[in-house]
Amino acid sequence: MNIVVPIKLVPDLVEELVIDANGARLDPTVLRLKLNEFDDHAIEQAILLKEKGAGQVTVVAPDVDGADDALYTAAAKGADRLIKLTGNWQSGVNNHALARAFANLVKTLRPEVILTGVQAHNDLDGAVGPQLAEHLGMPYVGYVSGVAVCDGKVEVRKEFPGGLIAEMEVVLPAVLGIQAAEKPPRYVPISKVRQTMKTAAIEKFPAAELEAGGAPTAIRLFQPPAGARAIMIEGDADAVATRLVEIFKERGVL
Amino acid sequence: MSQDIYVIIEHLRGQVADISYVMLAAARALANANGGKVIAVLLGHAVQPLASDLAADRVLYMEHPAFADFSSDAHQRALERLIKEHAPRAVLFGDTTMGGDVAPWLSAHLTLSLVSSCRALRVEDNALKFVSQICGGKLMAEGDLPGPTALVLMVPGGFKPEQGRSTQPPELTHIDAPALEDLRVTVKEYIEPAVGDVDIAREPVLVSIGRGIQNHDNVELAEELAKALGGVVCGSRPVIDQNWLPTTRLVGKSGKAVKPKLYLALGISGAPEHVEAIGDCEMIVAINTDTTAPIFDIAKYGAQIDMLDLLPVLTEQVAQAKG
Amino acid sequence: MTIPAITNPSFNETFYASLQTPPTGDRVRTCLQCGMCSGVCPFGYLMDFPPSRMIAALRSEIFDRVMNTDTVWMCVACHACTEVCPSGIPLTEKLMTRAKEELLLAGKIPAELQLALENSQRYGNVLGQSPRKRADWTKGIQATVPIMGKDKKSTDVLWFVGDYPSYHPRVQATSRALARIFNALGVDFGILGPDESGDGDSQRLAGERGLFELLAAKNAQAFRKYKFNEIVTTDPHAYNAFKNVYPTLGITYPVRHYTQFLAQQLDQLKPLLKQSLNTKITFHDPCYLGRANNIYAEPRALLKAIPGVELAEMSHSGKTSLCCGGGGGGMWLEGFHWEKAHTRTSEWRVREAVAAGANTLAVACPYEPPRFEDAVKTVREASGLEVRDIIELLAESMEQ
Numbered sequence: 001m002n003i004v005v006p007i008k009l010v011p012d013l014v015e016e017l018v019i020d021a022n023g024a025r026l027d028p029t030v031l032r033l034k035l036n037e038f039d040d041h042a043i044e045q046a047i048l049l050k051e052k053g054a055g056q057v058t059v060v061a062p063d064v065d066g067a068d069d070a071l072y073t074a075a076a077k078g079a080d081r082l083i084k085l086t087g088n089w090q091s092g093v094n095n096h097a098l099a100r101a102f103a104n105l106v107k108t109l110r111p112e113v114i115l116t117g118v119q120a121h122n123d124l125d126g127a128v129g130p131q132l133a134e135h136l137g138m139p140y141v142g143y144v145s146g147v148a149v150c151d152g153k154v155e156v157r158k159e160f161p162g163g164l165i166a167e168m169e170v171v172l173p174a175v176l177g178i179q180a181a182e183k184p185p186r187y188v189p190i191s192k193v194r195q196t197m198k199t200a201a202i203e204k205f206p207a208a209e210l211e212a213g214g215a216p217t218a219i220r221l222f223q224p225p226a227g228a229r230a231i232m233i234e235g236d237a238d239a240v241a242t243r244l245v246e247i248f249k250e251r252g253v254l
Numbered sequence: 255m256s257q258d259i260y261v262i263i264e265h266l267r268g269q270v271a272d273i274s275y276v277m278l279a280a281a282r283a284l285a286n287a288n289g290g291k292v293i294a295v296l297l298g299h300a301v302q303p304l305a306s307d308l309a310a311d312r313v314l315y316m317e318h319p320a321f322a323d324f325s326s327d328a329h330q331r332a333l334e335r336l337i338k339e340h341a342p343r344a345v346l347f348g349d350t351t352m353g354g355d356v357a358p359w360l361s362a363h364l365t366l367s368l369v370s371s372c373r374a375l376r377v378e379d380n381a382l383k384f385v386s387q388i389c390g391g392k393l394m395a396e397g398d399l400p401g402p403t404a405l406v407l408m409v410p411g412g413f414k415p416e417q418g419r420s421t422q423p424p425e426l427t428h429i430d431a432p433a434l435e436d437l438r439v440t441v442k443e444y445i446e447p448a449v450g451d452v453d454i455a456r457e458p459v460l461v462s463i464g465r466g467i468q469n470h471d472n473v474e475l476a477e478e479l480a481k482a483l484g485g486v487v488c489g490s491r492p493v494i495d496q497n498w499l500p501t502t503r504l505v506g507k508s509g510k511a512v513k514p515k516l517y518l519a520l521g522i523s524g525a526p527e528h529v530e531a532i533g534d535c536e537m538i539v540a541i542n543t544d545t546t547a548p549i550f551d552i553a554k555y556g557a558q559i560d561m562l563d564l565l566p567v568l569t570e571q572v573a574q575a576k577g
Numbered sequence: 578m579t580i581p582a583i584t585n586p587s588f589n590e591t592f593y594a595s596l597q598t599p600p601t602g603d604r605v606r607t608c609l610q611c612g613m614c615s616g617v618c619p620f621g622y623l624m625d626f627p628p629s630r631m632i633a634a635l636r637s638e639i640f641d642r643v644m645n646t647d648t649v650w651m652c653v654a655c656h657a658c659t660e661v662c663p664s665g666i667p668l669t670e671k672l673m674t675r676a677k678e679e680l681l682l683a684g685k686i687p688a689e690l691q692l693a694l695e696n697s698q699r700y701g702n703v704l705g706q707s708p709r710k711r712a713d714w715t716k717g718i719q720a721t722v723p724i725m726g727k728d729k730k731s732t733d734v735l736w737f738v739g740d741y742p743s744y745h746p747r748v749q750a751t752s753r754a755l756a757r758i759f760n761a762l763g764v765d766f767g768i769l770g771p772d773e774s775g776d777g778d779s780q781r782l783a784g785e786r787g788l789f790e791l792l793a794a795k796n797a798q799a800f801r802k803y804k805f806n807e808i809v810t811t812d813p814h815a816y817n818a819f820k821n822v823y824p825t826l827g828i829t830y831p832v833r834h835y836t837q838f839l840a841q842q843l844d845q846l847k848p849l850l851k852q853s854l855n856t857k858i859t860f861h862d863p864c865y866l867g868r869a870n871n872i873y874a875e876p877r878a879l880l881k882a883i884p885g886v887e888l889a890e891m892s893h894s895g896k897t898s899l900c901c902g903g904g905g906g907g908m909w910l911e912g913f914h915w916e917k918a919h920t921r922t923s924e925w926r927v928r929e930a931v932a933a934g935a936n937t938l939a940v941a942c943p944y945e946p947p948r949f950e951d952a953v954k955t956v957r958e959a960s961g962l963e964v965r966d967i968i969e970l971l972a973e974s975m976e977q
Contacts, residue, residue, distance in 0.1 A: 014705060119354070123370055130359040130362070131358045161510065163500075163501035163509060166441045186684050189788075192787070214368060216369050216397045228551075230538075232556050233557040236559070247539070254576065
């Protein structure tokens, strides 16, 4: 069974987000990218599926900073094939363009199942998964936290509010938006990743002219207004606890 | 092509989701400014009564047994045709497990622009504008709402659900569903959340833990504080994903929305998916070692210390205060 | 003598062979099964396979069973076993570390530790903070802290600050105090600032050799940019890495721990110690100064030089010092250790400090202030015990 995992890299929020001079995008010189957390889960879910039954896992990423690292790490976890989409990603690209670029490549891979993160924190024009599904003419189910394949169909657990879960049946081939893998993403020792870098190859696939249509343009980015921030209580744990007990009493909680 | 604002009503098991009312209120503000109408779209099976308190000028009700459960396939087919025919100025969806499956697909299919994580819509100099919050709440993006028809995935904020409810049932029009046989996505059965566990939505005091709890064992510290305060422990996504708390305790977009008297957020950064579920809390107190954490923008009180240092001390002082 | 090549060697055989690398590796074959190691180990009683039993398993060719346990992670790399072994087997560095390496390769790692390792790799510090902010602790302080590259290109002493002294709020106080002392002594020094990556020694001892080498390569790259005469470290773990392991990677620089550096300058330092501290102090020998590197006298010399200080020894001191529980990954296995043991070595230790009659527990390793202060909070009879790094005590005595 052919499993494809399209991934994207997103701003690392540990670093400060600096808006560049023209206010339309993040300053790339300060920006650091990391693998989208939900795509990490998608990779893990794909490897879990592979481990349960025969299958091949292909991971696809746009050729941006950090892509190589993410791909080799996926290979060290068990991914079989690594592909980078080369193109003009420098200007920052939206999910509409990314989905189209993925679709062009994925068509040629003929997967049965496509797993991708259900969302990413920098999504401004909807998630990649449902758009990719449309381009490929496949059904899409998002917010998935359990996947089992059987006989040309896949059974997924879709999350609804309040802890409710729907067990759904989806006809293959299909695109699934992963919320959480059945197990947390595994650890791979760096020695293993290094070894993988010697043996695994990253194929390149040229993304055609990137079409970004379908997303808002002329965007202004800004930091959320400071607003009425919390009244900060100073001091160590004792001092804070004392003040909190006072507040709780004032509020009639105690 | 019209100036109408369409709102896709989200409902689950006989209840209209709060986000639907929030969207109706947002749509009303837009429609008033640009001279359009607010049209609610209700896809369902035997759910006509749900239309009765929707604050809309009209409800388009599409009845079909296939809508008894949510199937992205069914909704995509139904809405694709509707939007193409009616070409409204904007179509609002909840940025949720339902809207999120459908709107981006429609955007690709109908080549219509889509804005997600949208907190607010407004009119400025006769232009419709959106404001979205992304990157864990650390970044805002605003711009013109694209035309001729814009799809919008909305998150709570900006309006209260009450503002989207009406005492007068709106006019209702039945519309035909397209062929919905051979759906590729179907619901087989539901798995209910664990029965016998508390309903955090009803608790007056919530001690909510995030990543800062670090490991399973420390949850006990939070339980002790909750007990001392007469409340219960709940948590954000990372804690539930690690199985340190059951899913019934999840506060957030895919969990429960809560409005206790006291919401103590410990080691929670305040990402939008969490914040949208605690907007109605009477008082939020946030403890986090990161002063830039967005949670401090919505909390009433805060302290920049390690929650693990605070927990035992606070529990003891609360116990003493109770005597 | 090498083990003859066998086709399809078992995991047991490969693992055993990997322990027997020169120079002292083959001593593992001379194990007497006396059990001293397992007995002296602070958590030996909890392990399914404490060191002596691990060797017995190797000899019985059932080492695979060790891979199905998780109690190897109770080892805090404190060197107590290595210290007492009559056959001189390098138990900590070879046996326990290698076992952890195999567990990591098999993906069997507690979740807490996984996060710490991922942070180290991604951000160069185990706390997961932005590397750009590594020198932020120097902002707004009175002391001058030159940053290499920005303020100077050559210096006498390269002060290797470390992860916790750079980022952890409690330990930053130690860094500020050492900066004051260096200034007062007129030391020509500089720090790497954002170019510094963690020493990675504890991560190495937690089984992540590859991560250690990655961090070492980054540090080597930073070192090469500047000229300096020696490295002085805040942290005994960094000292151990630079002194004993970096040279095996071809990275060799003269290095001292700050206690050695300051003890050598005692003649210049002593006149500056004007304030009498009026306190009874007991010194906790850090595992990586004491047992691992035989540095016992210098910390005590520094403490004795402070006016108004009475020095007392705890029942476990010097070679028998009781580990704070932070090494070998222990710093990032708090929850895991508590779940298994429901007791903390740091708590035993503060009880010993109180029993020695001390008001102040002096330490010389960045893991210790937060660990011992946490222990003081949970051990009732220790309330009031102050925990201070020697640096902080010296700086306090220097104050006008």
